[in-house]
Ligand SMILES: O=C(O)CCC(=O)C(=O)O
């Protein structure tokens with residue numbers, strides 16, 4: 001990794017490249033970003049089809065990116081909205097901290113503990129061979145789970161703090177799956193921004 005930040009530290013996860021900065025945005029700044037994004041984002045409720053049945057995706061989302069770029073996952077195709085000045089500035093902060101450039105950002109809103117993001121890897125072909133994904137967390141702390149695809153003993157779980165930055169790189173999207181699990185705890189909403197780089201929009 002081209003690490004320009006002193007605060008991103010590599011986590012000890014075998015067969016993966018995962019970096020974390022717990023205090024990427026200070027608490028007050030993170031709080032302000034959360035409030036503005038919650039109010040200003042035109043949230044979408046997508047439908048997902050699993051084994052022929054259609055459900056509401058268990059969170060709200062939106063996609064921002066360069067030049068009306070398109071991005072698909074789980075059969076959902078988005079056309080990216082133009083970067084808002086706020087997201088553009090967050091993107092620049094994330095690029096400066098990671099040394100990577102990004103051209104799309106998927107925004108997730110987890111309204112309650114019933115909202116979640118099931119086990120998956122972000123390995124869509126348009127993200128290239130080894131996708132680099134930078135993930136900013138705002139608001140309610142939620143647990144991030146990682147599990148290795150082959151070695152069942154390699155399972156990790158840690159809280160993503162308000163204002164934190166997580167970076168996944170190298171083979172991580174091939175070797176591990178990740179999730180945000182549901183919880184029965186009565187909790188507040190969380191916003192997550194995942195910055196990605198589409199390398200070939202025609203794939
Ligand atoms: O909410 C998170 O921290 C993870 C989001 C995620 O994995 C995704 O959008 O692909």
Ligand SMILES: [Fe+2]
Nearest residue numbers: 120121122178
């Ligand atoms: Fe993901």
